[in-house]
Amino acid sequence: MNQHLPAVALWDGTTDAGIRSLSWSRSGADAVFEEPSRPAAAGEETPEFSVIPGLIDTHVHIVGYAGPGTADFLTWPLMTRVEEQTLHGLSNALTAMRGGVTTIRDLSADDIQFSMRRAIDAGVVTGPRMQAHGMVSMTAGHGDLFIPPAFTQRKPLADGPDQCRQLVRHFARAGADGVKIATSGGVLSVGDKSSWRNYTRAEIAVIVDEAHALGMRVAAHAHTADGIEVAIDEGVDSIEHGTLLTEAQASRIAAAGITVAPTLLINDRIAAGENGVSSEQADKAAQLVEKRDAGMRAAADLGVDFVLGTDANGHHVKFGDQMAEVRLMARVFGWTPERALQAATSRASRALGLEQKLGRIAAGQLADFVVMRGRPWQNLSDLDTANIVAVVSKGEVVSGELPR
Template sequence: MRFLVLAASLLVAAPAAAETIVIHAGRLIADPSRPAAGPSTIIVTDGRITSIAAGLTPPPAGARLIDLSGKTLLPGLIDTHVHLSGEPGSDYRDEAVNSDEFATLIGAKNARITARAGFTTVRDLGSPPLVGFALRRATADGDIPGPRILSSGPAVSIIGGHGDVSGFRPEVVAVLGGDNTCTGPEQCAARVREFSRAGADLIKITATGGVLSQQARGLGQHFTDAEMKAIVDTAHGLGLNVAAHAHSARGIEAAARAGVDSIEHGTFADAKAIQAMKASGSTLVPTLMAFTGIRERLGKGVFTPAVETKVRMTLSEVGKAARAARAAGVPVVFGTDAAVFEHGRNAQEFALLVEQAGMSPAEAIASATTGAARLLDMENEIGRIAPGYSADIIAVGGDPLRDVRALETVDFVMVRGRTVE
């Protein structure tokens, strides 16, 4: 009997046989800062890249072959600013009707669309409580197809500002209002601790007013300097980065002085704001596609008058901050604000980075691979095709180093060694 029990326990404990996948690439851009390689063979075992060899070598016995010998392979792309559970042009009153369960289903749909567009890692910067965390777990476990997700949960906001519930009768606001707002350094630090306890991968704050919220008081600084410093110090003490939604120059400057890790949008950044970003080591995520999304809907009855006024304030400034920040040596990283436009169009940001920010195609690709991985503190895990890295791989036709728009049509996607159909 003892022998049978021991044998049974050994059977249960025995690891599953490692799956080996061999991928033939016609052309390989393993790291956009280096020249592309010719025909190559990539071996993936249990979701990780184990070797890369020149030429198309036959697969070993028992391995599965994926023949992409007519394609260009690149590392999976990283979008550092998305809202998976959001949709473009939705009515702000929907938040009084739609449930968080429905938001999760929308997020699952958009997670697949995003992955199929070539984005194998995203930062979800603002979703209903626990929705982003549920999507993160489901994609990690392989229960639904989608990218690797880092989620902030809801944004930390001031009372009555961008990110807070507004535009409703007071009694409706009282019901819909969440626990994401704070006043004063002590309460703001407490919010960060609460979000950390809930499982946030990072903290998102609304350092200034926002374009699409119903509050109509412009895009100026929201949190005080002391409040932002408390948020950043607390987050960093917990090992969490801070992403700051910021449009106005002085709001950007204050957020950078507080030590935020990234400025999201950065629309009206001037020389002082950019210098503050450089001094603090902040990264700019310009979200140029967001402005495409709002431009396409302007004057069509989608936005309320208060929002339309703010939209018109921003459109003449698109791309200026990204170009100036790049010239000043501030890192500029790929992020789109997907949900302000349709999910799946994320790669259109590449052409905007080239045309408006002055990047070369290689620099634009680096902003969505090695540069984005650095911002996420994951540069030893994602952003390159290299031994030991996660098998996040995409394939496209053509040569994106010559025409970056080739990334707008993706033919093959692998996330964590799993093919996304």
């Protein structure tokens, strides 16, 4: 069954495509765009509504508290049954989708996210397209230090090259799209410092080698210059945060085609002491943020491909804050509205290896898009959830209504 949307102002993922009519049709379990066309009749010269591709958030943690009020970020996962966490995760996914985010990548996934992704893909439940990366962490690493030492129910850990290789294989068997590693310490993890080394070169080399051998991408959490350096050297596919990258590293990252998700909003909020963070967490973030913006703007000028990645967890950054992150990226990097939108659409799809399917509105691309009031590629303040008219995912309206 073909569906049609006449006479809208279209931004196609890379540029202003003018006034176009959109058509899409079912293709198996999904839907694809036909070639956008000019309206047959003269129609309105200035359509009320505009269309952009669905946004792609390359860095989220979907399983977080989604209920009323607040819950403690660190203790809620330890005190809540897995079945209940799954429902909260699905609620967060739906909130993101209603906010115009039609694709997400979870970077600390386990069986909850793998199961949720399969259920969404099969049409059992409604949700955004989803990728899920398993976390490969060492004992006392960034991924381990969210759980108190006395708590026995820990996430899988790997120490030494053989265990690292085995854990990558475990995630491949479980259905992961990729793996995430840490090459520096973190901010929200408890008891470490961002400057701590996570994993040796030999361990990181094995993780990257095994993941790539099994067709999986590797995302590297790295705040410090040392952590970024080893991530580049060992051939990761994306860098998450990249807070203190140097100009020399920026040139290498750009040349290698590595995407970087800067996660600006969450680190600003933690540094400001918001949302009940501890003084330790706030201090760690403040030390990073103090030096971040000038270096990142210089890196952007050198061609680093920064893409949308919020680190949304339902607590420090909500699902629905993605458009605010895009606006902040534009301010920090000095971007035009169009370049900022590319970071959340056509460029973000490349971070997931899906540039041939997602992130643009063109013939053969998968039919995910957002109908909005305003022209966000001309005025980025129009990129606001309050301006969303409808969200279409897999060719179906999942929020709002298409204009008649």
